[in-house]
Amino acid sequence: MDTLNQVLLYPAFQLGADLEGWLAAGGGQGLIAALAEPAAIIPTLREADLRGMGGAGFPTWRKWQAAAEAPGAGKFVVCNGNEDEPGTFKDRHLLRWTPHAVVEGGLIAALATGAAHLVLYINPHQAAAVAEMRRAVAQWQASPWLARMERALGHPLDIAVVETSGRYIGGEETAVISWLDGHFPFPRRKPPFPAQSGVGRAPTLINNTETLAHVPHILRHGAAWYRALGIGAAAGTKLYSLSGDVMRPGLYELPMGTSLQELIFVHGGGMLEGRDFKAVFTGGPSNTLLTKRDLDVALDFDSVRARRSRLGTGAMIVISEGTSxxxxxxxxxxxxxxxxxxxxxxxxxxxxxxxxxxxxxxxxxxxxxxxxxxxxxxxxxxxxxxxxxxxxxxxxxxxxxxxxxxxxxxxx
Amino acid sequence: MRAIPATRGPRGAPPPPPPLAALLQSNALLDDAALAGATPLRADVLVLGGGGAGAAAALAAAGAGRQVILATKLRMGDSNTVMAEGGIQAAIGPEDSLQHHFDDTLRGGHNSADPHLVKQLVTDGPAVIRWLIGLGMHFDLEKEAGLGARLLRKKAGGTTVPRILSHRDVTGLEMMRVLREAVELHPRITVMNRCPAVELLSDDAGACVGAVLYDLEHRRFLLLRSPAVILATGGSGRLHLGGFPTSNHYGATADGLVLAYRMGARLRDLDSFQYHPTGVAWPAPLAGGLISEAVRSAGAWLVNGHGQRFVDELLARDIVAAAILREIAEGRGVTRGGRVGVFLDTPGLLARQPDLLETRLTGLKHLAHKAGFDPRREPFLVAPTLHYQNGGAVIDPQGETTIPGLYAAGEVSGGVHGRNRLMGNALLEIISFGRRAGAHAAARPVAAYSRGGIEHVHRWQRALAAAGLPRAPRAPLLYPDYAPFSLRQHAAA
CATH class of the missing domain: 1.20.1440.230 (NADH-ubiquinone oxidoreductase 51kDa subunit, iron-sulphur binding domain)
Incomplete structure (x- = not known):
């Protein structure tokens, strides 16, 4: 199988909660670069064109900038790991196998926004992910890195793993805030946006797990490197959760902009039992269906939107002819x-x-x-x-x- | 017979005989298209199989207040239960004990049975008999009949104490008579005849949440959702493993094993089958049919071509069957009409006890009548016949398989008998574990939201493709391969 250009799923990074292993494999370099020049973090993400991987595809740097510019103390950075929708299974992998990439991304976000709290908000249904992340956070807290972070920030930084309500709705940004404030995860109307008034009314930055996991790699290798990973105008790589009637369902990290055809017929091994392709529900699954005519679509946020659908979380549930x-x-x-x-x-x-x-x-x-x-x-x-x-x-x-x-x- | 290892699915099971291995490793009968057009139905507990175990399970679940659907491939009561002639074991005698029954069963199974299951089996024995009497089942009584008469106990092969309770030599038929009445009259049980299960349904967590049935009369698929499914689908005699004739009824085609295995349930002792020593070898139309162990239990001898007894007739079945096969293999068998066997000396027995034919051996009398000869004058020619599947789905003492929500009871389950079964323990097993499975399944919480699908079939098909196995053979077989039936053609017609 083609494993070129893997970043998040690069085999040497699949370590679990092993901070020393992560540092030895090149982890920490992104944080070092961020500590060296905090003001360059957001421009680097802007140049890298990192998008929100939770489904919106919103430019990440804008969210970060809004949170950074918002007045207020005790800001929060939240890693959203509530992942619960049918067909999506990417974040649980990252939380379980590369927790340090996620935490490092969160630390960099805290540095960029001047946050005092980093919350890892994880669905308790993914018990292994919660347990692994607790171990990983403990390792960071016992390391000299936290002290360096706090010196750079000028105030203490609290890192916490919080179990979500386990409800689907709990992944919605304002529901995240409600839950962290101690209430039932009811979403509310926006504005105010989380960056203005979030957890405890403090400015809050909420990013998807996959988004944060990309950050240390971008800071380490630079925006140009990240942009080059994508196909065409698209930047970076994307995790695709491929499921349904294909031969090899699974989690694939491919260049952003890989075609649907390639995902299904090359990486996915083609259709199950040689049946005909019928449609794809994209994650998840709350978007317009992709059909045979869309097999050539490049799977990046903008190209899929041009077909009046959405890339969503990158979940692709493939349906064959014969399925209702x-x-x-x-x-x-x-x-x-x-x-x-x-x-x-x-x-x-x-x-x-x-x-x-x-x-x-x-x-x-x-x-x-x-x-x-x-x-x-x-x-x-x-x-x-x-x-x-x-x-x-x-x-x-x-x-x-x-x-x-x-x-x-x-x-x- | 050479066994081939199963290369796909849960390992740990000993390699089954090739025809069974081929069935276990075959492709599903249906795909999503069949599912898309299926009629949805719901039940609290779904029982697959209309024999004794299925009936007992359905009654237990319905008794606990659940709505039960009992789906059966043939008709309610068409089963091996009705073929059981000898009787049912239960330690109720004054010189008997649960420990004796436990020891006999474990020893009879060559110490390979699961002792937890055996403990459950023998402990349930007396209560099972009481329950059956409560349903109206008749048992033979000791000579001094009347008020306070005791149940007549007979000695079974491989046991130390007389423990077999019987109704003449048609015990299973009598049992099924009362079970069927109870099931068909129960307001919370719906019986669906001629609706074989062609696939189970799984949810995201891998639990069993129903089954897909095929309604033969209306030629349609039924999507039956249920938080608990009880497999009571019986054995696999109609695969004629090793070329043996079988005593089994028409539906014994290993369907339950195939469905459970495909879903990932562990199976055990699949290489172990019981060959009943005294199957009819001649006349040909009755070949494979059973002459009850009750005949040997009453004292009939087995005699080879030299007119000699060659084995203690009341040893465990596998030993007696092996002895007969050895006589035949070493040239001391008797050939008649092209079929080889040994004699079951009914003339000798009936000369010693002339009234037996009228009182205890009515099944034998009926069989002789069908064969057109007089057992007082002529002996039966017998040879081992494929009788019982010793192994099956691994279960816990509550009848649950290794798949949540999937239960198994009766011949489709494994571990109760180990690698050999004693006479009379099968009838006890179907009621004991049938009722346990039914009661436990009824206690299973009804999930708020579980649609169920055939994702496990897709996983299975991927595994088949990855292993390079052929995907053309399809299972479950549903009917013996000599039956003129194809589900796909039937469904398309």
Whole structure:
């Protein structure tokens, strides 16, 4: 298998909580570079074009800059490791096998923003990741690095591993804040953005685990090196969680901008049992479906958006001919319905009704009225929630209605 | 017979005979397309198999207040349970004890049985008999019948104490009679006849959350979701391993083993099968059919071509079967109509005890009538017949396999008998472990959200491809290979 250009999954870095091993393998160099010139951190990330790997693809440097410029003491940096959506399994690998890359990325973020707290917010369902990260944090705290950090910051730096609520919704930025403030992880409306008012009303920077894991490598090797890893205009590498009807599902680190075709047919070993390719749910899975016409799409944030879908977390759930799209959508909507926090009536009732209607249609019990109801829900629900959950759910339903109308035809 | 090692799936099981290994390593019958069109159904507990173990499990789960669906490939009661002639063991005699039963069972299985399972089996014995009597099952009584009459106890091969309770020599039939009545009359049990299971359903965590059934009458797939599934699918005699005839019913095609193995359940002792010593060798139409151990238990001798007894007829079954095979192999067998065997001396037995045929050996009388001869004058020609699958899915004392949510009871499970089974322990096992599995499955919490899919099948197909194994053979077999049935053609028609 092609393992060129691996950064996050580079075999020598898969050490678990072994700080000495990480330093011997070249870890720590990024932090040294950051300590040497803290003011250069954010411009370097800007030049490297590092994006938010949790799904938004938002330029990371902007978030960092906002948090750095926000007035206030006791700032927080949060590594979001709540990963819970179907088909995504990248962060748990990083937290378990390269915890020091993640912590180092968090330390650099703390340095760039002047934070006093670094929180590793990890889903307790991934018990191995939590345990490994606790060991890793203890090693950093016992090392001279923390003292150097605190000298550079000019105030103490607290590092904590916090178990999340284990709920899907707990990964939403404002829900993260609510949970860390000691409340149920209810999302709230933005603004104020976390960078303005986050945990304990202090400016808060929340980054996905994969995003932070990239940071020490970028600081160590430079922005130009990172940009060169990507294909075309895209920069760096990306973790793709490949699952579904392929021969070799798994976690792949490939250059950002690798084509869907290459991911499935080269790295994924082709389709299971030689079946025909039908569609891909991207992570996760709350986006527009990719179909046969999109096999050539470059898997980077901008190219996928040009096809009116989203790269999301990099999860690619591949569906073959013979698999019911409605059934898959029904499964995912049932997941969203179970994951809705219930504070917005439109989301609570909307996801429930979507799931109920899809279950009826999928089971052959649906009527033409059910289908009409489904379609009108898709028109009225978007934008009605405090967070994006209901929008994601509607997007995937609507996309299946548009892309695979034949499958719904029996109900019509 | 040369065994081939299983190269895929959970290891640790001894290599099964090639036809069984081929089934275990074959591809699934269905794909997502079949699943997409399937009709969804729900149950609290799903029981696969309509024999004694399935019935006992369904009754236990329904008794605990659960909605139960019992799906069976043939019809309710079509099973090896009804073939069980000799009886059921339970330590109820005054000179008997649970310890005796335990020791006999372990020794009979050559000390290879799981002692925890054997302990459970023998401890349940007396309660099982009481439960069966409560359901209305008749047992033979001692001579002085009337009020306070005791149950008649007979000696089984390989036991130290008379412990076999029976209803003439049709004990299993009598047992199934009352079980079937109880199941079909129970308001919380739905029986689905002619609905073989073609695949299990798994959730993300690898637990079993239902099964895909194929409804033969309506030619449709059913997607049955259930937080607990009990395999009571019986054995594999109809694979005719080693070319032997079999005493098993038509549906014994190892389906349960195939489904459990594909899901990742551990199996054990798959190389170990019981060959019943006295299967009919001639006349040909009855070949493989069973002459109950009750006949030997009553005192019938086995006689070779020289007219000599060659073995103590009441030793453990595998020893007696081996002795018969040795007589045949060394040229002391009897050939009749092209079939070789030894004589079961019924004329001698009936000369000593003339009333046996009318009282205790009614099954034998029926068999002789079908064969068209008089057992008082002519001996049966017998030879070993493939009778029982000793191994199967590894279970704990509650009947749960190594897969959460998947239970096994009866012949499909392994470890209760080790590498040889004593007469009468199978009927005890199906009720004891059937009820245990049913009760334990009923206690399983109903998951709030678990759709279930066939991701384990996809993993299996990837493993097959990676190992370079052929993907054309498909299993479960459902019906013997001489049956004119193909699921794919049937479903397409």
């Amino acid at each position: 799209i409605i059934r898959k959508v029904a499964e995912y909507i049932a997941f969203f319905a179970a994951g809705s926090c219930g504070q917005c009536p439109s989301c609570k009732a909307g996801t429930f009704q979507l799931a109920r209607l899809l279950d009826r249609i999928d089971g052959g019990r649906g009527t033409a009225e059910d289908l009409q109801a489904l379609e009108s829900l898709c028109r009225i629900l978007p934008g009605s929630g405090r967070c994006g959950l209901i929008d994601g759910a509607v997007t995937v339903v609507e996309s299946s209605l548009h892309t695979f109308p034949d499958e719904y035809a029996a109900t019509r």
